[in-house]
Amino acid sequence: MAVVASPGSSRPPTGPRVRILTAVPLCDGHDSAITTINLELARRGLEVIYLGYHQAASAIARAAVQEDAHAVGLSSYNGGHLVFFKEVLARLRARDGADIPVFGGGGGTITAADARALQRAGVRRIFFAGTPLDEIANLLQQEFTRPGRPKSGFSGDRALARAITQAESAPAARRARRAGPRRRRSTGPITIGIAGPGGAGKSTLIDELTSRFLRTRRTGRIAILANDPSHPGSGGAILGDRVSAIHAQDDRVFFRSLATRGHPTGLSAAAPAALDLIRASGEFDLVFVESIGIGQESDPFRVLGGGPRLVDFVLLVLSPHYGGRIQLQKIALLHGADFVALNKCDDPRAATARAELTARLAANEHGQPLHATIAARHHDPGVDALWNALAAAAGLEPAGGEKACQMEVSE
Numbered sequence: 001m002a003v004v005a006s007p008g009s010s011r012p013p014t015g016p017r018v019r020i021l022t023a024v025p026l027c028d029g030h031d032s033a034i035t036t037i038n039l040e041l042a043r044r045g046l047e048v049i050y051l052g053y054h055q056a057a058s059a060i061a062r063a064a065v066q067e068d069a070h071a072v073g074l075s076s077y078n079g080g081h082l083v084f085f086k087e088v089l090a091r092l093r094a095r096d097g098a099d100i101p102v103f104g105g106g107g108g109t110i111t112a113a114d115a116r117a118l119q120r121a122g123v124r125r126i127f128f129a130g131t132p133l134d135e136i137a138n139l140l141q142q143e144f145t146r147p148g149r150p151k152s153g154f155s156g157d158r159a160l161a162r163a164i165t166q167a168e169s170a171p172a173a174r175r176a177r178r179a180g181p182r183r184r185r186s187t188g189p190i191t192i193g194i195a196g197p198g199g200a201g202k203s204t205l206i207d208e209l210t211s212r213f214l215r216t217r218r219t220g221r222i223a224i225l226a227n228d229p230s231h232p233g234s235g236g237a238i239l240g241d242r243v244s245a246i247h248a249q250d251d252r253v254f255f256r257s258l259a260t261r262g263h264p265t266g267l268s269a270a271a272p273a274a275l276d277l278i279r280a281s282g283e284f285d286l287v288f289v290e291s292i293g294i295g296q297e298s299d300p301f302r303v304l305g306g307g308p309r310l311v312d313f314v315l316l317v318l319s320p321h322y323g324g325r326i327q328l329q330k331i332a333l334l335h336g337a338d339f340v341a342l343n344k345c346d347d348p349r350a351a352t353a354r355a356e357l358t359a360r361l362a363a364n365e366h367g368q369p370l371h372a373t374i375a376a377r378h379h380d381p382g383v384d385a386l387w388n389a390l391a392a393a394a395g396l397e398p399a400g401g402e403k404a405c406q407m408e409v410s411e
C-alpha cells in the first residue's frame, strides 16, 4: 500500500507517483471544488494533471491516454453526470484506455441512486458531499498505485505515453543509457525548448504556435513535453500546463506533462529520455519542451555549457514584469537563447520593456531578434512573426497565407 504524505511533510519527491487526470465536464463552470481538491491531493503526494473546466468527453479521454494517467477524476455539478461519465468511459475504450478507471464527485448533485447506476456502468467510485480530503487521497493512493503494464500491451499514443511513464520511474542510470548522447540530427523532428519565468505565458504561446503548425501543415504531428515543479515536501504536483493547451485537443498533437520530482534543472530528469522516445517513435515533425518557471541563472536546456544541448533551439519567453535593466543583465539565458519573445505586450509596461530588451540583446552581438507577442489573443501578428522565424529555423515550410510581420508596440 502506498503511503499518503500529510500536507507539509518532507517526503522526498522521487520515485513512482500516482498520476490522476482531473477535469470538469462540458457546460459546467463549477471549478472551485476541483481547484481545491487538486491542491489538496498534490499536498498529499499525488501528481494531478488538470485539464480545466467545460471539457468534452473526447478531450478528457485523449488527455488521459497521452498522460498515461492512473485514473480520471471528474467533478460534475451540472446534473448531466449519468450521461457524461458513461461517455468518458466509452471514449476511453475507443482510445485503448479501457483500463483507466473513472471516478468523481459532485457534492449533493450526484445522489446515492445515481452513484449506484454509474458504478453499474463501470465508474469506479463517487465521492459524496462531506467526504474528508484525507480519506479521498488515501483511497486514490490505495486503488490506483499499480505496476506499469509492459509497453508491448499498447499501441500508438498509449504505447508512447507508457514508455515515458516507465522512463520517469526508471533508475537514473538506466534512463541515462536510454537517452544516450544528444546531438543535432539530420533527420527526425526539430526540438524547441521554451523557458521563462513562471506565468510569462510559455504554455499559452506554445498553444498559439501549435495552432499555426496545425493551420499551415495539413499533415504531420507535433509533440509537447510540459514540465511543472513537484511540491518539495509531499512530492505531489499540480501539472497545469494543459489548461492553456486548447489546440492540444487535436489528434495531431501529443501532449505529455512531467513533474520535476526534485530534479533541480527546471526539467524532469526523464525529459531527455522522453525526448528520445518521441524522436524514436518517428511520428512527429516538431517537438516543444516547456521548462518550469525559471530563475536568473537557470539553463534547463544546457545551452550555456555543462553538457550537450538537449534541444535544437531555445526560445526564452519574458513578460514585461522582469524588473528593470539590472535584472536583464542577470538573466543568464538571454545569452544562450536562439529566440527571445517579450510576451504580454498588451501590458502598459510593454513599450519600455521592449526598448530595454532590444538594447540588452544588441549588447550580446548574437543577432538574436526580439519578438513582441500577445499570446492571449488569437491571430496575433507578433506570434505569426515568431512562428515564421521558428518554422524557418526548423526547416518547416513557411506558413501559407500568413505574412511575417513584427507586432507594433505603441511607444
Ligand code: B12
Residues within 6 Å of the ligand: 022, 027, 028, 029, 030, 031, 032, 033, 034, 036, 037, 073, 074, 075, 076, 077, 078, 079, 080, 103, 104, 105, 106, 107, 108, 109, 127, 128, 129, 130, 131, 132, 133, 136
Ligand atoms: C460554489 C457554487 C457555485 C459557484 C461556482 C464557483 C466556481 N467557480 O466553481 C457559482 C456561484 C459561480 C455557481 C454558479 C452556478 N451554479 Co452553483 N453551486 C455552488 C455550490 C454552492 C457549491 C459547489 C462546490 O464548489 N462545493 C465544494 C466541494 C469541495 O464540496 P462538495 O460539492 O460537497 O464535493 C465533495 C465531494 O463530492 C467531492 N468531490 C467533488 N468533486 C470531486 C471531484 C473529484 C475528482 C474528487 C476526488 C472528489 C470530488 O469533494 C467534496 C469532498 O467532500 C453548489 C451547492 C452545493 N452545496 O453543492 C451549487 C450548485 C452546484 N450550483 C447550481 C447551479 C444551478 C448553478 C448555476 C446554473 C446558477 C445560475 N442559475 O446561474 C450557475 C452555473 C455556473 C456554471 N457556469 O456552470 C446547482 C446545480 C443544480 C443541479 N445540477 O441540479 C447547485 C447544486 C445549487 C442548487 N442547489 O441549486 N455555483
Ligand SMILES: Nc1nc2c(ncn2[C@@H]2O[C@H](COP(=O)(O)OP(=O)(O)OP(=O)(O)O)[C@@H](O)[C@H]2O)c(=O)[nH]1
Residues within 6 Å of the ligand: 196, 197, 198, 199, 200, 201, 202, 203, 204, 205, 241, 244, 292, 293, 343, 344, 345, 346, 347, 373, 374, 375, 376, 377
Ligand atoms: N494579458 C496577457 N495575458 C497572457 C498573455 N499570455 C498569457 N497570458 C496569461 O498569463 C497567465 C499565465 O500563462 P501561462 O501560459 O500559463 O504561463 P506559463 O509561463 O506557461 O506559466 P508556468 O507554466 O506556470 O510557468 C494565463 O492566465 C494566461 O492567460 C498575454 O499575451 N497577455
Ligand SMILES: [Mg+2]
Residues within 6 Å of the ligand: 202, 203, 204, 240, 241, 290
Ligand atoms: Mg506553463
